[in-house]
Amino acid sequence: MVIDVESFRQKARTWLAEHGPEYADFKQGDRRLAKKFRADLWDAGLLGITLDKAYGGQGLTDAHQKAFSEEASAYRLPPMGEAVTTGICAPTLLDFGSEDQKARHVPAMVRGDETWTQLLSEPNAGSDLAGLQTKAVRDGDEYVITGQKVWTSGAMESQFALCVARTDASLPKHQGLSMFIVALDLPGVTIRPLTQMTGDAHFNEVFLDEVRIPAENLVGGENNGWRALTAMLTHERLALGAGTGAGGSGASWAASASSQFIELARRKGLDTDPVVRQELVELYIAERVLRYMGQKMRDEISAGINVGSKGSVAKLATALLSKRSASLGMALVGPGSAAWDPADDNGSAYADTLTFSPMQAIAGGTSEIQKNTIGERVLGLPREPSVDRDIPFNQVMQN
Ligand SMILES: Cc1cc2nc3c(=O)[nH]c(=O)nc-3n(C[C@H](O)[C@H](O)[C@H](O)COP(=O)(O)OP(=O)(O)OC[C@H]3O[C@@H](n4cnc5c(N)ncnc54)[C@H](O)[C@@H]3O)c2cc1C
Numbered sequence: 433m434v435i436d437v438e439s440f441r442q443k444a445r446t447w448l449a450e451h452g453p454e455y456a457d458f459k460q461g462d463r464r465l466a467k468k469f470r471a472d473l474w475d476a477g478l479l480g481i482t483l484d485k486a487y488g489g490q491g492l493t494d495a496h497q498k499a500f501s502e503e504a505s506a507y508r509l510p511p512m513g514e515a516v517t518t519g520i521c522a523p524t525l526l527d528f529g530s531e532d533q534k535a536r537h538v539p540a541m542v543r544g545d546e547t548w549t550q551l552l553s554e555p556n557a558g559s560d561l562a563g564l565q566t567k568a569v570r571d572g573d574e575y576v577i578t579g580q581k582v583w584t585s586g587a588m589e590s591q592f593a594l595c596v597a598r599t600d601a602s603l604p605k606h607q608g609l610s611m612f613i614v615a616l617d618l619p620g621v622t623i624r625p626l627t628q629m630t631g632d633a634h635f636n637e638v639f640l641d642e643v644r645i646p647a648e649n650l651v652g653g654e655n656n657g658w659r660a661l662t663a664m665l666t667h668e669r670l671a672l673g674a675g676t677g678a679g680g681s682g683a684s685w686a687a688s689a690s691s692q693f694i695e696l697a698r699r700k701g702l703d704t705d706p707v708v709r710q711e712l713v714e715l716y717i718a719e720r721v722l723r724y725m726g727q728k729m730r731d732e733i734s735a736g737i738n739v740g741s742k743g744s745v746a747k748l749a750t751a752l753l754s755k756r757s758a759s760l761g762m763a764l765v766g767p768g769s770a771a772w773d774p775a776d777d778n779g780s781a782y783a784d785t786l787t788f789s790p791m792q793a794i795a796g797g798t799s800e801i802q803k804n805t806i807g808e809r810v811l812g813l814p815r816e817p818s819v820d821r822d823i824p825f826n827q828v829m830q831n
Pocket residue numbers: 549550551552553554555557558559560582583584585586635791794795796797798799800801804816
């Protein structure tokens with residue numbers, strides 16, 4: 433029998449009252465506690481609320497999800513998912529994976545037992561992803577993958593990746609690609625961290641040297657990789673811009689700096705400065721608009737409406753907002769934001785936010801590429817010229 437919404441709300445309330453306070457001191461980046469939280473929530477039947485029962489979810493309605501989210505909003509809790517694993521890879525597997533692939537991986541992804549990454553970008557293929565050169569050659573019951581990937585977020589902490597490789601170079605570039613599940617502990621996989629300007633090493637270069645994977649790891653059929661990839665990028669833009677994902681909770685989406693800045697301006701006596709007030713109001717409005725836009729897209733998806741490339745609008749808006757909000761934070765804090773007291777544990781927070789903020793304008797497709805996508809697929813403007821679109825890939829000049 434299906435649990436009704438009010439009983440489910442009560443169940444969530446009871447669980448949260450007992451376990452919620454345990455996470456009050458959660459610090460961003462505490463992966464151990466974040467994993468424990470998701471596992472506990474899943475085991476209590478409160479995660480994957482709308483996810484199909486066949487994949488370990490509760491198979492309940494959006495109203496159940498909404499009831500849970502309302503109850504959870506009273507607590508400070510770790511995220512309910514990871515942007516890449518549950519926001520991008522799990523929805524892509526749900527769209528294109530075989531029943532075996534979905535049953536094997538999706539529950540583990542949502543519960544937090546498996547962390548995934550995306551092996552897409554290469555030194556010569558970023559915005560022009562269809563030009564990627566990593567190849568996968570069928571050999572009996574296996575594919576052999578060879579190539580180099582780069583900017584792979586979180587590869588060091590991940591167990592699996594969705595990898596796109598070329599299976600037929602005699603076809604035009606979009607047509608000869610395939611998507612695969614690759615376990616990152618296989619022989620031939622080398623992962624090297626890249627230090628970014630924040631000082632962290634969040635992404636990596638990944639070398640694939642004749643990596644042998646079972647043929648059943650093909651996702652969505654041979655030479656169908658561009659379709660799967662396009663769907664994956666749509667999920668990525670929605671996850672980054674509108675907080676969608678298989679965990680069902682808008683995990684990665686948190687554009688809400690303005691309330692913190694208003695408080696900061698008050699403390700610094702800047703809340704009467706007309707220029708600061710104007711900036712704060714504009715930031716607040718932009719956050720609200722983005723929040724409603726994200727909510728609308730999540731509601732449309734729940735209602736089975738294909739939002740298509742509209743995720744690019746939310747992704748572009750998120751990129752603009754995060755840059756603006758990082759700059760305002762620096763301006764409000766003043767010189768201390770760039771030259772902080774070493775004794776202050778939180779001293780680098782504003783500089784970290786500023787140096788991290790350009791990532792929104794690059795990851796998942798740059799802002800220029802989002803503008804192209806919006807122009808072509810949302811506004812119906814003419815396509816950008818492409819000279820190599822219809823030529824067999826092995827006849828296109830490389831590098
Ligand atoms: C934080 C972060 C995490 C990432 N994580 C991953 C990951 O996990 N997996 C992965 O595969 N990749 C990842 N990436 C890579 C990301 O997808 C690429 O960096 C991005 O697509 C741009 O590709 P590129 O760096 O090769 O730049 P290029 O494509 O070389 O672009 C260089 C510049 O040219 C502009 N440009 C290119 N083509 C056009 C065009 N047609 N019209 C107008 N302007 C254009 C771009 O906007 C950009 O300003 C990540 C990147 C970042 C910053």
